[in-house]
Amino acid sequence: MIGKLNHVAIVVPDLTAATALYRDTLGAAVSQPVDLAPHGVTVVFVELPNTKIELLHPFGEKSPIAGFLEKNPSGGIHHICYEVDDILAARDRMKAQGARVLGDGEPKIGAHDKPVLFLHPKDFCGTLVELEQA
Ligand SMILES: C[C@H](C(=O)O)C(=O)SCCNC(=O)CCNC(=O)[C@H](O)C(C)(C)COP(=O)(O)OP(=O)(O)OC[C@H]1O[C@@H](n2cnc3c(N)ncnc32)[C@H](O)[C@@H]1OP(=O)(O)O
Numbered sequence: 001m002i003g004k005l006n007h008v009a010i011v012v013p014d015l016t017a018a019t020a021l022y023r024d025t026l027g028a029a030v031s032q033p034v035d036l037a038p039h040g041v042t043v044v045f046v047e048l049p050n051t052k053i054e055l056l057h058p059f060g061e062k063s064p065i066a067g068f069l070e071k072n073p074s075g076g077i078h079h080i081c082y083e084v085d086d087i088l089a090a091r092d093r094m095k096a097q098g099a100r101v102l103g104d105g106e107p108k109i110g111a112h113d114k115p116v117l118f119l120h121p122k123d124f125c126g127t128l129v130e131l132e133q134a
């Protein structure tokens with residue numbers, strides 16, 4: 001049911017330094033930082049030929065990634081995002097399979113202006129999974 005890998009997200013302690021690393025050292029195309037208040041993150045997109053990398057830093061008081069950065073002060077891989085054709089059908093399938101859909105279970109509009117949902121890392125091999133409607 002899942003399709004393409006949409007992105008891999010990396011939480012970083014210093015977004016400016018991480019952006020410079022991807023742009024100058026690795027030679028990738030990077031975006032300007034974007035504050036996504038409803039998600040509690042600031043994002044820089046790294047565009048690769050076959051996928052994207054999301055560099056994430058906490059935004060605001062109640063960021064869902066604050067605890068992760070505390071536990072991983074140098075940063076680390078935070079989630080992977082798979083595309084699905086129908087986010088509500090995917091959500092219902094996940095629930096029926098016993099996987100925990102995070103939050104109130106209603107899709108939010110994600111970084112690419114498309115509906116997204118998150119699945120509990122403990123239900124997916126210790127990896128936080130994001131589903132994005134393609
Ligand atoms: C907008 C944009 C987009 O692309 O569209 C985004 O991606 S926004 C991306 C930011 N948004 C989100 O991440 C939303 C969904 N995330 C969440 O609701 C939360 O981050 C969460 C429930 C996964 C974890 O919250 P938390 O860190 O406060 O919770 P806890 O500290 O209690 O964590 C519970 C257990 O899960 C582990 N854990 C926490 N976060 C992760 C992670 N990213 N990957 C793997 N394991 C993780 C903890 O170590 C702990 O394990 P142990 O008990 O063994 O120590």
Ligand SMILES: [Co+2]
Nearest residue numbers: 009054081130
């Ligand atoms: Co994401």
